[in-house]
Amino acid sequence: MGIAYCLEHMHQLNPPVVPRSLDSTTIYLTDDFAAKVSDLEFPDDGAKGSSPRSATSDLETAVHRYGVVLLEILTGRVACSDEDGPLERWASRYLDGEVRLAELFDPSIGSSFSEEAARALCEVARSCVDPDPKRRPAMAEVAARLREITALGPDRATPKVSPLWWAELEIMSSSDS
Structure with missing residues (x-):
């Protein structure tokens, strides 16, 4: 859910921010299993003049990549294997x-x-990896559908900061020296 909420937020910015390399290798889990999206590449200033179609295409591609990550989570399989080809x-x-x-x-x-929730999760994944980019949902719709299925709001999907965070950071940095 954290990944979906992150992408929803990024896609709603003006201009939208689209991760160029979203896959399971760019997502990390915190100690409390909250997802953190990393390795974000931001467009340079020259990209401001890019066409609206290009921006839409980027958003559709990001939804597809999210769908592949969702399938990886649900199946426990990698995005592409020599034996089975692409996961979708x-x-x-x-x-x-x-x-x-x-x-x-x-x-x-x-x-x-x-079984009902499993079917609904699969329907979300299927819609995200639809071969026709125009039929893929927006991340806001994906997040809303997942929120309905899992009953996990953004507050429950965000990392919980330990009250001892600063002390833990100090201990970790001291032990590295």
């Missing part, structure tokens, strides 16, 4: 109903969701 192609058999949906989920999280 492998998952399409499940998302299109050709194979039982329960077999799509990583066994370690499969029982964490009701």
Whole structure:
């Protein structure tokens, strides 16, 4: 959820900020499992004159990348493998109903969701990786749908700062010296 909220916020800025390299290697988890998006590349000042179509295309691409990350989380698989190819192609058999949906989920999280919630999560992922970029939802819609499915608002998806944060930072920096 934290990733979706982060992207929703970034896409609503004026101009929108779009991470150029969003994938599972650019997302880190805090001690309390809150997601942190890293390795953001910001457009240079010359990009201000870019066309509205280019900006829309970037947003659609970011939604697709988020969909792939969501599939990685749900399945426990990598985005692309030599054996199965791109994850969205492998998952399409499940998302299109050709194979039982329960077999799509990583066994370690499969029982964490009701069947209805699992179907809804898969529908969100499927819409994000839709081959037609124009049919992909905006990140605001993705975040709203996920909030409805998981009942996790932004306040529960943000990292919890330890009251001893400054002391922990001091200890860590002292031990490095």
